[in-house]
Amino acid sequence: MGFDDYLTKPVERDELLQTVERLLGRSEFADLEQEMYALVSKQAALRSTKPEEELAESEEFAELEERIANLRSDIDAALPGVESDEFVAMVRDIEADGDVGSREQGQSQATEEGKGMGVGKDDDGGE
Amino acid sequence: VTVYRVDGLADGVSFDRGTSLLLTGATAETEARLLDAVAPVDDEKCIVITTNMGADRIASELHDRGVDSDQIGIIDCTSHDATVEDATVRHLNSPGDLTGISLEFAKLVEEFEDTARARVGFASISTALMYAETRTMFRFLHVFTARIRSGDMFGVFAMDPEMHEDQAYNTIRAVFDCEAGSANDGVELRGTGFHQ
Numbered sequence: 487m488g489f490d491d492y493l494t495k496p497v498e499r500d501e502l503l504q505t506v507e508r509l510l511g512r513s514e515f516a517d518l519e520q521e522m523y524a525l526v527s528k529q530a531a532l533r534s535t536k537p538e539e540e541l542a543e544s545e546e547f548a549e550l551e552e553r554i555a556n557l558r559s560d561i562d563a564a565l566p567g568v569e570s571d572e573f574v575a576m577v578r579d580i581e582a583d584g585d586v587g588s589r590e591q592g593q594s595q596a597t598e599e600g601k602g603m604g605v606g607k608d609d610d611g612g613e
Numbered sequence: 614v615t616v617y618r619v620d621g622l623a624d625g626v627s628f629d630r631g632t633s634l635l636l637t638g639a640t641a642e643t644e645a646r647l648l649d650a651v652a653p654v655d656d657e658k659c660i661v662i663t664t665n666m667g668a669d670r671i672a673s674e675l676h677d678r679g680v681d682s683d684q685i686g687i688i689d690c691t692s693h694d695a696t697v698e699d700a701t702v703r704h705l706n707s708p709g710d711l712t713g714i715s716l717e718f719a720k721l722v723e724e725f726e727d728t729a730r731a732r733v734g735f736a737s738i739s740t741a742l743m744y745a746e747t748r749t750m751f752r753f754l755h756v757f758t759a760r761i762r763s764g765d766m767f768g769v770f771a772m773d774p775e776m777h778e779d780q781a782y783n784t785i786r787a788v789f790d791c792e793a794g795s796a797n798d799g800v801e802l803r804g805t806g807f808h809q
Binding site: 519522523526527529530531533534554561562565566567568569570571573574576577578580581583584 | 711712714715716718719722723745746748749751752753755756757759760762763778779780781782783784787
């Protein structure tokens with residue numbers, strides 16, 4: 487993301503500090519969001535392979551759900567009040583990252599994503 | 614009033630401001646439900662992002678539900694090029710243009726600035742997933758729902774689970790506060806952010 491995009495010169499001290507704070511918040515949001523995706527993928531893999539009754543009794547699954555809930559509040563706290571211009575900037579960043587992958591390739595990636603995401607595979611990376 | 618009332622989903626259900634709902638089921642079914650849910654009442658506005666139905670149909674369906682032209686904003690990502698005179702319409706070339714969607718959304722929100730409340734419809738995630746990876750869509754929807762929360766809006770997103778691997782569906786659904794799926798005799802609501 488281009489730092490200059492967020493400021494019009496001349497820059498006031500308060501405005502600069504606010505912008506830095508906001509960018510730090512976005513960076514934290516991105517980190518937490520990455521952890522969130524890993525946990526949610528794990529949760530999704532369990533949901534896709536085990537019956538609901540079994541998951542309801544699983545301590546591991548309950549713990550996972552709790553971690554996801556906690557992470558959700560952390561993410562909300564990292565970036566309170568997302569305004570329109572920030573939303574656009576964040577989506578632009580997301581799309582720039584995603585372009586490295588297989589955009590415009592059609593429907594096949596939905597199947598690709600599902601592969602290799604075995605239950606119990608340690609893909610949460612954040613522990 | 615601090616909630617969004619919705620008729621047609623279930624009897625007398627209302628959603629807290631900032632809530633995002635995932636509507637699941639067959640496309641024809643969820644499209645109709647989505648339009649019911651996003652149809653603004655009183656001084657509300659609505660913004661509908663469409664990937665399947667053309668803007669002209671969205672507008673006429675909303676008019677059928679008693680919505681005025683100046684309450685409707687549509688981001689049309691289909692290749693339909695019909696002229697719509699009774700709603701504000703923005704055209705995009707592809708449902709995969711997520712930055713374009715966010716930009717047009719920001720502009721429409723700005724145009725509606727004098728209103729306190731807006732409903733947002735996205736139909737559908739399933740089509741968008743043909744153009745963007747699950748990971749990218751997850752991130753996009755995460756930021757989008759954060760924007761909806763900040764703006765005290767109400768978001769309604771449609772998805773047909775049958776069109777995707779369980780893994781993709783189960784990942785995407787984790788973004789939302791609540792989910793309305795088809796049950797035997799109607800709709801079953803699960804999650805948080807709503808009152809029945």
